[in-house]
Amino acid sequence: MVESGTSASPETGHPGGDRPRLDRQRILEAGAVFIEEHGVRQLSMRRLGAELDVEAMSLYRYVPSREDLLDGIVESVVDELYSDPEVYVEPRYGWQDYLLRLAHGLRRLAVKHPQVFPLIATRPAEAPWVRPPLRSLRWVESFLRAMTQAGFSNEQAVEAYRAFSSFLIGNLLLEVAALGADIGPVEDPDPSPSRQADLTDYPLLQELQDLLSEDRSKQEFDAALDALLDRLDSQLT
Amino acid sequence: MVESGTSASPETGHPGGDRPRLDRQRILEAGAVFIEEHGVRQLSMRRLGAELDVEAMSLYRYVPSREDLLDGIVESVVDELYSDPEVYVEPRYGWQDYLLRLAHGLRRLAVKHPQVFPLIATRPAEAPWVRPPLRSLRWVESFLRAMTQAGFSNEQAVEAYRAFSSFLIGNLLLEVAALGADIGPVEDPDPSPSRQADLTDYPLLQELQDLLSEDRSKQEFDAALDALLDRLDSQLT
DNA sequence: TAACCGTACTTACGATGTAAGCAAAGCATG
DNA sequence: CATGCTTTGCTTACATCGTAAGTACGGTTA
Structure with missing residues (x-):
C-alpha cells in the first residue's frame, strides 16, 4: 500500500533506486573521506560524484564550486570539535585546563584527518583575523571569553590567542606532514632508491638520522604546550 | 660585422629576436614573481610561458612537470637564505645569535614572498625528516652543528630542531596569511558587504575586533622567539 | 658542404571546472 | 484525476589545463 500523505518517510528518495539522497x-563528508583516501589533488567533481553514484554536475546543486566544496569540507571537519566530549566550549576547570583540552582536541582532529589538516591550516578563514586552526567565530569567542574571565586583559587575551594559534599550526602541520601525510601532490611509489638522499656531505645528519626520524611528536607537543601555558601564566601576574 | 667565432657573447640567443634565452x-624566478603577483592558482604552464615570451611546452625542456616547477620555485626562494648577509651558516656569536639570525632571515623571506611561503610550508621536503621551512639538508646540518657545538646533546639538538621548525612554520604561516596573502585561491574583490561577518552573536569578538586586526606580528614573533630560546637554554643545563 | 644537436614551436589528447538547458518526480492546487 | 510548480539529477558543451609526441630551425663541428 502506498501512502501519499503529506509527510513522507525519511527514506523517501529516488523511488526505483535505493540511493540515499x-x-x-x-x-x-564523502569529500573528507575521499581526500583522506586519495589526497586533495585527486579530488575532482567527477570523481567525487562517482563516489556518490551521481554525475559531477549534480553536486553543484549543493556546492557552488570546487573551492567552496573544499572550504565546506574543512569546515565540517573542524566542526567535529563540537562533538568531542573532552573539549569544552565553556571553561570548567580554569583556563589552563580549557586550553589543554582544546589543544589536544585539535591534535586528535589533525591526526584523524592528516590529509585534510593542511587545508585547515592554509585556507583563508571567514574573517581575516580569525586564524587557523580554530577558524570559526564561535571558537574564537569561546577562547577569548575563557581568557578574559580568567583575568587576562583584552590585549593579553588577543596575544594569547595569536600565540596559541601559531603554536598549534606549527606543531600539528609538521606532525601531520611527518605522518607521511604526503601533504602535497606527489604519491611517491618509490621508497628506497633515490628517495634516500645522499648524506655523504652531511656527517651530523648521517649520525643523527635515526633520532631525526624518530617520532616523539606527542611528548614534544605536550612539552611545548606546557611551555606555552607557562609563558601565558607568567603574563597573567 | 658578424662574429662567428668559437666563443659567443652572452647575448647569444635567438638571432633575430632579443629574448635573453x-x-x-x-x-x-619568473615563476616566483608570477606567483607573487597572481597567486599559485593562476600559475599555469601556458601563462608562465607567455610571461617569458615562449610557448608552454618549451618550459618542459628545463622543468619535468608543473609539480617539479613548484618544487623548484620553492627551492630557489629558500636558497635566497644563503645570500642573506645577516644569516650565518656557521655560528659566529653563539647558538642564540645563530638561531636569532636564522629565524629573522626566514621571516624576511616569508614577508618578501607571502604567496610562495605557504608552499614552502606545505610541500613535502626532500627527505621526510627534513622539515619546512629549512627544507635543505645543508641548513639542517648547519643547525645541528651549531647546537651540538654549543653543548646540546644529540637528542637535545634534534628536539631543538623540531621545536624551532614548528615555531617558525606556525608563526610565519599565520603572519603571512594575515598579510592578506590570500593564501588560498580566491581573489575577493568584495571588501565590505558580506565579507564582514555577522558578529551580533559574539560580543567579545565585536569588542576586540580592532585588537584582533591589529598587526603586532613583529613584536609577538620576537617575544615568542625569545621564549623559545629561553626554553632551549634551560635544557642546556 | 654535411651531419648533428640543442632549442623552441605545433599539434593533439584526455581530464578538469562549470555554464546552460532538459527531464522526471514530488507536492500543491484546481 | 488533471495541472502546474519545485526540486533533483542528467546531458551536452566549452574553455583551459598538463603534457606526450613530432617538427622545424639555427649554431657548432667536421
Missing part, C-alpha cells in the same frame, strides 16, 4: 552534508 | 633559473 544527496545533500550537502553527505557530500562534504 | 631560456634557462631553468630564469624560469624558476
